[in-house]
Amino acid sequence: xxxxxxxxxxxxxxxxxxxxxxxxxxxxxxxxxxxxxxxxxxxxxxxxxxxxxxxxxxxxxxxxxxxxxxxxxxxxxxxxxxxxxxxxxxxxxxxxxxxxxxxxxxxxx
Numbered sequence: 077x078x079x080x081x082x083x084x085x086x087x088x089x090x091x092x093x094x095x096x097x098x099x100x101x102x103x104x105x106x107x108x109x110x111x112x113x114x115x116x117x118x119x120x121x122x123x124x125x126x127x128x129x130x131x132x133x134x135x136x137x138x139x140x141x142x143x144x145x146x147x148x149x150x151x152x153x154x155x156x157x158x159x160x161x162x163x164x165x166x167x168x169x170x171x172x173x174x175x176x177x178x179x180x181x182x183x184x185x
Contacts, residue, residue, distance in 0.1 A: 079087075
């Protein structure tokens, strides 16, 4: 293969450009990994600062437990009020008790 002097001058100047391009392509995977690592660190730092919410399926469970506790509280309050009303009202034992119909008399005025 014959190389003319003009071709040699062009090849020498192109060789430095090609070597720079080759160096960039050689280091590109490591640069991408470094960039990815930095981005991942930012994501993890952001996630550590955020408050995580409950998952959808857990949210229903939490809600049901809350409602259950509220119902229990309301039920215990009603029982306590009913007991207070029973003990505060004078009831005649002879007229209120009936062995056939039951033990409570419901009077409407």
